[in-house]
Amino acid sequence: MGDEKLSILLDRLHGLKKHNPQWVTGINQPTGDNSISNGTTATLNGVYDTSNLNLVGEDHGDRSYEPSVTIVMTPEAGRQLVTTRDVKAGEVLLREPALLPLLPKQGGGPTCLGCLRTLPDQDYPVCDGCGAPFCSPNCTGIFHTQQECTVIARRGMAKEDDDRAKILRIREINTVLTPLRSKLALDQNPDLMKLINCLELNFDKRDQIPSGFEIEKKVAAVIRENLDVDMEEEMVLRLCSLYDTNAFDVPVSEEFAGRSRALFPVIAMMNHDCVPNTQHWYIDGIMTVRSATDIPQGGAVTLNYTEHLWGTRARRAFLAYSKLFICACTRCTDPTELGTHLSSLACNKCPAGRLVPSFKSGEPHKCTNCSFSISAFVADTVVKACGIAFTKTNKSSVTELNKTYKKLEHGLGPQHFICVELKHRLVQAVMKSNLRELSSSDLWKVIDYTDDLLDLADTIVPGKSFFRGHMLLERVRAATELITRHHLSDKDTEEVPLQNETFIYFPVPDDTQKQTDNLLSTNDVKVVKKDKNAEEYKNNTSEQPNEEFRKLDLKMLLMQAKEGRDTMQYAKRVPLEAFLVVMFLEKILEGPQNQELLNKEAVNSTTATIATTATTATTATTNGLTTGMR
Numbered sequence: 001m002g003d004e005k006l007s008i009l010l011d012r013l014h015g016l017k018k019h020n021p022q023w024v025t026g027i028n029q030p031t032g033d034n035s036i037s038n039g040t041t042a043t044l045n046g047v048y049d050t051s052n053l054n055l056v057g058e059d060h061g062d063r064s065y066e067p068s069v070t071i072v073m074t075p076e077a078g079r080q081l082v083t084t085r086d087v088k089a090g091e092v093l094l095r096e097p098a099l100l101p102l103l104p105k106q107g108g109g110p111t112c113l114g115c116l117r118t119l120p121d122q123d124y125p126v127c128d129g130c131g132a133p134f135c136s137p138n139c140t141g142i143f144h145t146q147q148e149c150t151v152i153a154r155r156g157m158a159k160e161d162d163d164r165a166k167i168l169r170i171r172e173i174n175t176v177l178t179p180l181r182s183k184l185a186l187d188q189n190p191d192l193m194k195l196i197n198c199l200e201l202n203f204d205k206r207d208q209i210p211s212g213f214e215i216e217k218k219v220a221a222v223i224r225e226n227l228d229v230d231m232e233e234e235m236v237l238r239l240c241s242l243y244d245t246n247a248f249d250v251p252v253s254e255e256f257a258g259r260s261r262a263l264f265p266v267i268a269m270m271n272h273d274c275v276p277n278t279q280h281w282y283i284d285g286i287m288t289v290r291s292a293t294d295i296p297q298g299g300a301v302t303l304n305y306t307e308h309l310w311g312t313r314a315r316r317a318f319l320a321y322s323k324l325f326i327c328a329c330t331r332c333t334d335p336t337e338l339g340t341h342l343s344s345l346a347c348n349k350c351p352a353g354r355l356v357p358s359f360k361s362g363e364p365h366k367c368t369n370c371s372f373s374i375s376a377f378v379a380d381t382v383v384k385a386c387g388i389a390f391t392k393t394n395k396s397s398v399t400e401l402n403k404t405y406k407k408l409e410h411g412l413g414p415q416h417f418i419c420v421e422l423k424h425r426l427v428q429a430v431m432k433s434n435l436r437e438l439s440s441s442d443l444w445k446v447i448d449y450t451d452d453l454l455d456l457a458d459t460i461v462p463g464k465s466f467f468r469g470h471m472l473l474e475r476v477r478a479a480t481e482l483i484t485r486h487h488l489s490d491k492d493t494e495e496v497p498l499q500n501e502t503f504i505y506f507p508v509p510d511d512t513q514k515q516t517d518n519l520l521s522t523n524d525v526k527v528v529k530k531d532k533n534a535e536e537y538k539n540n541t542s543e544q545p546n547e548e549f550r551k552l553d554l555k556m557l558l559m560q561a562k563e564g565r566d567t568m569q570y571a572k573r574v575p576l577e578a579f580l581v582v583m584f585l586e587k588i589l590e591g592p593q594n595q596e597l598l599n600k601e602a603v604n605s606t607t608a609t610i611a612t613t614a615t616t617a618t619t620a621t622t623n624g625l626t627t628g629m630r
Helices: 002-019 146-153 162-187 192-196 211-227 234-245 311-321 376-392 398-412 417-431 440-460 467-489 510-518 534-539 554-569 574-588 600-612 614-624
Strands: 069-074 078-085 094-097 248-251 259-262 280-285 286-291 354-356 365-367 495-498 500-505 523-529 548-553
Touching: 002 078, 002 094, 002 192, 069 500, 146 162, 146 248, 146 280, 162 192, 162 211, 162 234, 211 234, 248 280, 376 417, 417 440, 417 467, 440 467, 467 500, 467 548, 467 554, 467 574, 500 554, 548 554, 554 574
Parallel strands: none
Antiparallel strands: 069 078, 094 286, 248 259, 280 286, 354 365, 495 500, 500 548, 523 548
16 A cells, blocks of 8 residues: 555656656756746636646656656655755755645635635625625635535625624634635545545544544534535545645735645655755745755755744644654754754853753753753743743834843843744844834844844754845845945945955944844954054054944855845745845945945935835745745
8 A cells, every 4th residue: 555655646746747847858957937837726617627737747758857856665754755866955856736726724814715815804805605705806816616605605604794703704714615625626636535645644643632623623513514515524634634734834926915725745745854955935836845955865855844943842842733743853852952052041150051951851951061950840931931922022013022132032042042033033123124214233233133043044944045045135235234324424434455355344333232242153244443544453453442343244245145146036036135235245346446336326326226125025035935834
């Protein structure tokens, strides 16, 4: 039976040839162009058309092809995706269309059932047939079919007047749609059930846990009693388990907000690792998997089912509840989390110490630098209290995020995953603003925090990751704005050539001096001592300085801007701003003789464009790039 399932999955893999031209011999690796038509979003007589999802791909004539990956069975990991050759970082390994129609978030609020865009809690159009939420009477979405409309109409949502009752009914429908929409698609193409049966369901385990009984109460009962659909309880549970175990959270569209769930049977063969070696993204009906690091031939192709910035206990708890396994990867089995100390607390007795947790239940957290320790109960209480404070913080408010960070940093330490998440949220919140309206202190804080996050990414999200690309671009945007102010105000800073590099020095804002001593972690941005006379400083560093300065390395910034741009470009999510900052830095490095650059109007024009596109760029990178958890 195992061999038969493996054979069906391999047929599916080879049938994806039409979506993966990079497999064909003689075709170079793609550079991220995902313009291939997927053909999976067509309707036929009001029915979601799955007929084009057969397991046989398009014929490439006599040209041979070799997939970059294959599926193997191992005693330790079961079925898993591995490489068929040595793979370099940045290679597109696999593209796959969704197997079944996309689904709204389970239990989510008002969502257009046609196109899955997120709607406000009230005042939205509804379907004339069933009363379900719609984005507009002319919605061109293809997911809400006539069969589905007829079934949902039996729930009587169109007659519901009470707003609160309507919201509850909508959440109920969004939950019921997981088995209902899947069943309607399977009725049209029963052969797809063979592929679904090859996927891990954890059916027996889920039937014995509370979520299994919840499914029976909230889903199976509604389908049977209220929607009058002939669907066995076991089938409901199996389809719900299918999505809970294998589905990916994907963005609905580049044009509007919304999240949905989708199945990709081959990509679902990727095993979990808390330090993954791939990145994945979803655009226009296709999920793409790209190597983030070099992977040797036969190496497992992995992704992270959880959030990268979570601590070990949070990641393990999520995996145990939703995926029904306990992770034993190298990061999870190292109390220091590969030296990042994301789960360690600050030591109250010594500034350099970290209170490292023990994997043995009830054992104390011990300092790495002294003999001090605290009980597991005290440590858990501190983390829970700080977690509640984080949850209550308005993530779009820079003021609230700053206040919470200052409050929690003392007890947790800047390295703790809650503080790291606060830094990440602060970078996003600050950079959504118009850069010209930000203080220099705010901009330096972005540079400091992105430095910390980039150092962390090298360990837990290595290689060409979107997280790294996003942080690089935000760092360069902040630095570019500071450079702009330098050129517009000659009295503030000086440009000084040093060791054949081009540096620009900046006075340290008073309110950032203290934090820079603790947070800086790279060589290209540092607190330096400098006399007012730059040449004297360069030639005589033994003199007692009378001012404190920080410096930016322009060549390093240009390298980071290009890396961030190229990393995001793979997924067609690179903002226009990334190209602008690269052009701007290249012009600066042409030399001080470049009169166009030094012309204040020209600088204003270029950087104003950069600043005013901040909100759009940040939204694209934070909303569009994230494909979420599997």
